[in-house]
Amino acid sequence: MKTHDPVTQLDFNAIDWSPHSFEDPGGRLFWKDDRVFRALRGESAEAFCRLEDAGLLDEMPQWNVVKTWRSDLQIDGYDLVVEHEKLPPSPLVSEWSPAMLRDAALLFCDLTERLAGQDLQLQDSHGWNMMFDNATLRYIDFSSIIPLADGEPWKPLNEFLNCFLHPLQLIDAHAAEYAFFLLGRDNWVPLEATIPRWTSLQFEWTRRRKQRECAKLFAINDRGGPDAAIELARSLKRKIEKCSLPRPQTRWSDYAGSFPKSGADPQADWNEKQRSVAKILNSLSGGTVLDVGCNTGWYSILAAQLGLKTISMDTDRTCIDALYRYTREHQLAITPVVGSFFSPAIAHGPRFYDPLEKRFQADHTLMLALAHHLFFKQGYEVSTIVEVAASVTRKTLVLEHVPSDDYWIEQWNVPHRQADYAIEVWREALQRFFTNIESYPSERSHESSDVQRTILVATR
Known part of the structure; x- marks a missing residue:
């Protein structure tokens, strides 16, 4: 010793x-x-x-x-x-994307195999014992690592099925939001939830077939010991890898599809908004960036390429999944989060975790092409939007103002709210929390319009 x-x-x-x-x-x-x-x-x-x-x-x-x-x-x-080692704030399981959940399941299988080689095991098998360090997954719970004796069953098999395999099977069946809803509310997905609701006879036949598949796993586990745990880990890993991760088309999944390539230096094909945001980000004195309503993360990637650690948040799980895959592949300092400060979903089951606005704060916050949706579509007042944004911002808030005669806002036909939305109202609201406000040009609202959007940069 x-x-x-x-x-x-x-x-x-x-x-x-x-x-x-x-x-x-x-x-x-x-x-x-x-x-x-x-x-x-x-x-x-x-x-x-x-x-x-x-x-x-x-x-x-x-x-x-x-x-x-x-x-x-x-x-x-x-x-x-x-x-x-202290890690940065990390999303909860219900705030992950499908690829994040699958990576967590695969990591658990790999750790099980490595630990079994030392006659050890993990007694819990759920995502709450993992955190994302940017896009790199880390297992954190050493109290879950315990000895595994010869003949002793592997403890977390049933929990693994409910917390990883069943949710991924639901995602494979194009029911990702339902899977993450159950993970957020109950912390697990039961076998029955993975079975389509056909006739009662078909349901019962499918349930029994899946129960037989699970029984094979439990038969291996009954042998107990490190060798059985390794065999189980490999079998479960094969099942996880068979689960496809469909990328459903959503309203916003192709929003940035025509954007030019991002990079640390402005490119010739960048529009005025992209150049302005790059200039603003370059002027920041380091720190962290929170990109609210990030979509697939064009500006998040830009911030990370400029050396700023970034938290990227959006309610569109397909968009966050695309950003996570890109971030993982290019090893960028970006933490993807499915969520919104303005439309919080169930963040947890019986566990009491802090809300998003307490867990994710930053030196600088981006709210680009978002505020007009919050005001006209979701009914938030300017004062509320600014107050929430200020509560998560330590230094600089970068907010894009889309004028009420913008091409898209005119399509929404909401003239009764336009007086409360003028840029002067936004400036007045920002002055409650910030000492200095500057303006930068953004892009035109539409190719058929000359209406110009404005980026407001508010600093404390």
Whole structure:
């Protein structure tokens, strides 16, 4: 066994425990001095010591496990305390895209196989134990790692089916929103939810067929031990890889299809809006960017290419899925999120997580081609839109104003609201929270119109 430095004793009642870390008997998460720690005991502490003695802790980040090391802290009732690398804010499972969910399932299978080789296992199998570090997935819960003895069944098989395989089968059946709704509300998707509602006879026949498929997995699990866990992980991985991820056509999925290629330097085929936003982003003194209503992320990609860490948010799951795939492929500092500060969906089941506006804040916020939809289509007042945007913005708000005589707004036929929407109203609302407001030219509203949009840049 390795020797360790003297410990610093902590008072249990004075610790800033995570309100979401209370279910695992093997450990609890807490913060101290803006650092992240986890107290471990019992089987979880034993498993950590095995990994430490085997010299695997330094290797585990290559397995997509958060970097973790033993700390010098001690708490009564726990065997040891470890420290984790602090990760940026991450979306919840219900805020993922289909490709994000599949990557999480595949990571779980890979980790199961690696840990079984050390006679260890994960006792939980759900996405709540994973976080996205930009587009890189990290497993974070060391209290879930416990020993796996010969002949012992692999604990999380049923949970894996409900939290990963069944949702992905629903997505494969073109029911992604239903799958994520169930994950958000209940934290799982039961087998019955994956069966189309045909006649009662067809439903029952399909249910029994799927139950027989699951029974084969449970028969492997009944053998128990590391070898059975490895066989299960490989079998489940094959099933996950067979699930297709349809990309349904949505109202906004092709919105940016004709945009020119993004890049750190303006290109000859960029329009005036793209040049203005590039100029604004270049003027920012580093920090983080929150792109609200990002679509497929043209401006998010631009911000990341300019060295700004970016959170990209949109309610269109197809758009976020496309952005996630691009971000993953090009290794950009972008965290994709399915959601909106203005139309929040169910963010969790029985777990009490903070709302979006508390979890995702940034130095600079982009709201491009969005405010007019919030005002005319969703009925938000200018003051409310600005107040919400200001609440998540530490320094700079970049908001595009689309005038009421814009080609598209005229198609909506809402003249009764136009007086409350004038650019002067927006400036007045912004002045409540920001000290300086500048204007930049944006694009024309339509090729048949000379109406010019305006980008307002408000700084604190």
